[in-house]
Amino acid sequence: MIFFVGIFLLISILTAVQPAYRFSSDMLNGWTKEMDSTVFYHLITMENRAYQQSFPEGEAEIPKMSDVFFELTSNVRPTDPGTLFGNEIPGFSIYDNQLLMASDNDFTHFPIESNPPLEEVLREREAVMTEEDETEETDEAEEPEEENENEQTTGDRDVVFIYNTHNRESFLPHLPNETEPDGAMHGEINITKVSDHLAEELERLGIGTQVDDTDFGELLNERGMDYHQSYEVSRDIVAEAVAGNQEIQYVFDLHRDALRKDKTTQILDGEEYAKILFVIGTGHPDYEKNLKVATELHGLLEEAYPGLSRGVFQKDGSTGNGIYNQDMANNALLIEFGGVDNTMEELYRSADALAEVFSDYYWDAEAVQSDE
Numbered sequence: 001m002i003f004f005v006g007i008f009l010l011i012s013i014l015t016a017v018q019p020a021y022r023f024s025s026d027m028l029n030g031w032t033k034e035m036d037s038t039v040f041y042h043l044i045t046m047e048n049r050a051y052q053q054s055f056p057e058g059e060a061e062i063p064k065m066s067d068v069f070f071e072l073t074s075n076v077r078p079t080d081p082g083t084l085f086g087n088e089i090p091g092f093s094i095y096d097n098q099l100l101m102a103s104d105n106d107f108t109h110f111p112i113e114s115n116p117p118l119e120e121v122l123r124e125r126e127a128v129m130t131e132e133d134e135t136e137e138t139d140e141a142e143e144p145e146e147e148n149e150n151e152q153t154t155g156d157r158d159v160v161f162i163y164n165t166h167n168r169e170s171f172l173p174h175l176p177n178e179t180e181p182d183g184a185m186h187g188e189i190n191i192t193k194v195s196d197h198l199a200e201e202l203e204r205l206g207i208g209t210q211v212d213d214t215d216f217g218e219l220l221n222e223r224g225m226d227y228h229q230s231y232e233v234s235r236d237i238v239a240e241a242v243a244g245n246q247e248i249q250y251v252f253d254l255h256r257d258a259l260r261k262d263k264t265t266q267i268l269d270g271e272e273y274a275k276i277l278f279v280i281g282t283g284h285p286d287y288e289k290n291l292k293v294a295t296e297l298h299g300l301l302e303e304a305y306p307g308l309s310r311g312v313f314q315k316d317g318s319t320g321n322g323i324y325n326q327d328m329a330n331n332a333l334l335i336e337f338g339g340v341d342n343t344m345e346e347l348y349r350s351a352d353a354l355a356e357v358f359s360d361y362y363w364d365a366e367a368v369q370s371d372e
Contacts, residue, residue: 111277111313111336112258113320114169116182118227121217127174127189130343152363153206157247159362160202162195162254163212165234165325169256173343181258184340187215194337194347195254201355207362210245212237231321238328250293250362251332253324255279257339264339265346266307274338274346276301276354277310281334283322287314293331300357308353310336 170186172178192213199209219233220226234253242248257264257277266273278294280287294312301309316322326332335354338347 111279112181113255114182114184114258115228116185118217118220118225120182121168121185121227122187122221123185125175125183125186126177127170127186128176129174129189130345151206152366154208154247156208158208158210158245159247159249160199160207160209160252161212161238161241161245161248161250161329162199162209162252163214163234163237163241164191164195164254165216165230166255167192167215168217171256171338171342171344171347172340181260181340184256184258185217187217189344191254191256191337193344194256194351197348198252198254198351198355201352202359205355205359207359208247210241210248212241231323231325235325235328238325238332242329248329249331251325251329253332253334255334255336256342257336259339261339261341264310264342266305268305268308271349272346273305273308273353274342274350275310276308276338276350277336278312279324279334279336280312280314281317281320281322281324281326282314283317284327286327289330290326290332294333297333297354297357297361300361301353304357305353308350 168185168187168190170184170190172181172184174189175184175186178184195211199211202209214234214237216230216233217227220230223233225233238251242251264275266275278298280291280294291312291314298309298312315324324332324334326334337350
């Protein structure tokens with residue numbers, strides 16, 4: 001009992017002091033996250049005995065102090081062996097994250113985020129575009145601007161903001177001298193081309209889109225930062241964009257996965273598409289708003305292009321950033337397009353598919369708001 005009173009007093013002190021003097025520590029966050037939630041519920045019952053009635057039969061007893069202390073000091077729960085293996089076996093902790101609404105139940109489809117040294121990211125490489133990709137880019141440049149098919153438009157308002165935190169993520173088919181996934185990096189032939197293509201298609205469908213072209217790899221180098229700090233520098237760009245354009249309603253950060261082609265490719269009507277995965281960071285209070293958008297888009301993709309979406313993946317920070325700047329704006333998503341083995345042709349097909357589905361989603365939402 002004294003132990004629980006002590007915890008209660010400690011929490012009271014930490015939350016009562018002025019913000020400037022409060023602790024801000026990942027360790028404290030880890031302690032509270034790993035503790036059995038019933039511990040905090042028992043603290044509440046000390047103030048109001050009526051809450052004891054809500055405990056399932058046989059579970060109203062206060063947890064043993066020794067068990068609570070063991071969890072606090074080791075982050076291991078005796079009743080959950082996974083908390084031990086997740087800390088000791090490399091890569092095992094990824095299974096603490098959640099893959100929601102997946103097209104299949106293959107857990108090997110979990111995304112892999114490569115984290116090479118910054119010098120490897122910035123290293124110059126030879127890159128080529130296939131004839132199909134070059135032809136498509138030329139046709140897009142020469143064709144006159146098409147009229148909006150839906151006769152709906154946001155006018156001069158850019159309501160979608162697209163950027164690429166890992167802007168140099170590239171694709172092995174376009175890098176003839178590279179074979180390793182961590183080496184799939186390039187300053188020009190990279191994921192930014194997919195962002196540009198997606199933006200062009202959204203614009204054609206009447207949805208004003210702003211694309212950021214910051215080279216975050218070079219910016220990291222200028223600031224003497226490491227590659228794992230990419231989200232720190234891209235956060236400034238998102239903040240600037242949102243502050244400078246009050247019309248932005250959706251924020252997309254496009255990436256490519258480090259998985260191989262068999263996990264990131266879908267064949268539809270005889271053509272290969274790069275699969276899409278929505279990643280939602282749960283490390284901030286409002287993540288459920290983003291989760292709602294992602295799950296709805298996944299459902300629409302599944303209906304129109306079965307198997308194209310790999311699902312919705314929640315990450316809490318145990319194996320990655322956990323926020324991904326998604327606390328900076330409403331409807332913020334991280335979208336993985338394909339993997340290291342996909343081609344621009346496959347990626348462009350998927351961008352067209354997402355633009356089509358998102359256009360329907362966007363205009364339906366606008367119609368609902370207009371009726372209200």
